[in-house]
Amino acid sequence: MTVALVTGATQGLGLALVEGLAQRLTPADTVYLTGRDINKITEAVQSMPGGGAEVRGEVLDVADPGAAAKLAAQLEERHGGIDVVFGNAVMRVGPDDDPRDVVNAYTEVNNFGTTRLLRAFTPILNDSGSLIVVASTLGTLHHLAPVLHNRFTTPSTLDEMDAQVARWRDEVKDGRAKSGAWPGFVNIPSKIGQVAAVRVLARERRESDLARGILLASVCPGMINTPTSALWWDVSTAPTPAQAATALLDLALSPLDPAQYGELVRHGEVLPFS
Numbered sequence: 001m002t003v004a005l006v007t008g009a010t011q012g013l014g015l016a017l018v019e020g021l022a023q024r025l026t027p028a029d030t031v032y033l034t035g036r037d038i039n040k041i042t043e044a045v046q047s048m049p050g051g052g053a054e055v056r057g058e059v060l061d062v063a064d065p066g067a068a069a070k071l072a073a074q075l076e077e078r079h080g081g082i083d084v085v086f087g088n089a090v091m092r093v094g095p096d097d098d099p100r101d102v103v104n105a106y107t108e109v110n111n112f113g114t115t116r117l118l119r120a121f122t123p124i125l126n127d128s129g130s131l132i133v134v135a136s137t138l139g140t141l142h143h144l145a146p147v148l149h150n151r152f153t154t155p156s157t158l159d160e161m162d163a164q165v166a167r168w169r170d171e172v173k174d175g176r177a178k179s180g181a182w183p184g185f186v187n188i189p190s191k192i193g194q195v196a197a198v199r200v201l202a203r204e205r206r207e208s209d210l211a212r213g214i215l216l217a218s219v220c221p222g223m224i225n226t227p228t229s230a231l232w233w234d235v236s237t238a239p240t241p242a243q244a245a246t247a248l249l250d251l252a253l254s255p256l257d258p259a260q261y262g263e264l265v266r267h268g269e270v271l272p273f274s
């Protein structure tokens with residue numbers, strides 16, 4: 001029996017990941033479709049075409065500090081562990097949003113939501129399982145001024161990584177980031193923070209995870225035609241969420257390739273972090 005979970009699954013890529021997992025798994029398996037709003041979750045579960053695995057809805061607001069740990073404990077009690085986790089949730093921001101106004105909520109969802117998910121779900125991963133954080137090609141140090149690289153390369157624990165992200169958040173909030181070397185697009189440091197968090201935890205867990213066939217990685221889905229990306233770019237010809245989900249599902253459900261462990265992966269290839 002396989003148990004899978006996707007965060008931010010009420011629309012976009014997350015919804016496509018749930019549908020793809022359900023199609024690739026069997027009626028003995030369970031896929032948890034999670035989100036922050038029970039009505040949207042219910043609607044999304046009802047929209048599933050049926051066949052394959054059972055799709056169950058659960059509330060998981062990743063910005064809620066205790067939520068990931070609580071749900072992980074419940075699922076461990078219910079199933080004994082978990083096989084596939086996608087950390088996919090993202091807060092939607094647009095070009096008209098002032099970074100100073102949104103960065104607090106943005107980091108709570110995208111960054112601290114990710115590190116809480118990592119802390120809660122990696123301990124209950126079953127052998128041959130995978131936990132994949134959906135990041136972006138923007139999540140590499142090539143997109144950041146060299147003077148800032150050590151913010152994301154020196155932390156050696158998730159707590160230290162959270163502290164660095166909080167430091168950046170505070171610099172955005174009080175305007176120091178704008179006058180410094182930080183990019184104006186909050187997505188860039190946020191995605192680098194996600195990828196760096198995965199790298200930090202992977203360093204700790206590498207030996208035991210590889211021995212058990214577990215993959216911990218971040219992934220770049222490429223440009224996708226969703227309302228979030230449409231706020232920034234013309235994505236009318238970009239892949240649909242279902243098309244973009246294919247490579248991510250292949251990664252999660254294939255036997256472990258140790259070369260991908262802890263790395264940012266795009267279409268099966270490792271993207272160098274620095």
Ligand SMILES: NC(=O)c1ccc[n+]([C@@H]2O[C@H](COP(=O)([O-])OP(=O)(O)OC[C@H]3O[C@@H](n4cnc5c(N)ncnc54)[C@H](OP(=O)(O)O)[C@@H]3O)[C@@H](O)[C@H]2O)c1
Nearest residue numbers: 008010011012013036061062063089090223224226228229
């Ligand atoms: N779209 C692209 O071109 C692109 C490119 C590179 C990377 N990505 C990454 O791919 C992932 C999915 O992107 P997308 O375009 O599919 O996004 P999307 O369509 O905006 O969907 C985002 C999902 O996250 C959920 N969410 C927001 N806040 C949440 C919270 N506090 N707790 C739980 N869920 C929450 C949303 O729920 P509601 O329905 O309640 O709003 C929604 O289900 C993101 O990590 C994004 O950064 C996307």
